[in-house]
Amino acid sequence: MEELLRHYREVCGMQACVGIDGDGPIRVRNHELCAVTMPPRLGATVRVRMHEVPGRCGPVSAYPSGGRWMFLAQPDLPDIRPRCDLDQANAGIVDAATIPLPSPEGLRRWIVAPTDSYLPSRDQIVRAVRWCREHRLHESGGVR
Template sequence: MPTELGMRVTDTMKSRNIAVGPVVAHPRSQRWTFLAVPDTPLDDLLLYAEMFRASVTVAPEGAEVALPSPADTAGTYRVWNALPNTGYRPSAAVLLEIIRHCARLPRATDTRASD
């Protein structure tokens, strides 16, 4: 997600007493990656469309995520914004709701007609 949105999400999580978990910052592209527990159906195309409107990419479960490298001493490509000090990861469902709130997204609904 864009850095500005990531900062709002982080602030909102902290204000709600929700631990943020590990976050990777990408200085060159000005984006953040939150590592979360995949506890929500990520095969929902409406979810991807909804997040696209906020410039948020949702990686499918099992996707490879590039992490910061100790070799990148200048922090040019990726740096830890919040270190993975424990095995804790926030709930993806909770994280998505906070993203919706911070990006002021209406929740996507399935508008297909029922048979």
């Protein structure tokens, strides 16, 4: 566990921590990052889109039993646009919580593991979700 915490802190630049007793899930406080969550099918197409525009996808974790993917991102200024299109895609923004990270004993796993401190902006991920939804790529199961 200590080796993984050191990796998150030193390589990824995330101030990861565990519970007071040194046990439990690994977490990062929200002021360092935020997340965009979505169903796996949409997540798969968003991941492909992120590799196309802006050319790189940041870390993505999965919570298989909950059926969600979580794209980690840099916090942006608040988005004042309505989020009803995200709600319709069953996607959401997490910026007022502690973000859980995969750990050896945890229920989460990496889809795209962090290899450095790169995080896309939240807006880049939201634009990719909106683009995939507009082109209905998540319904066909992939990029056309």
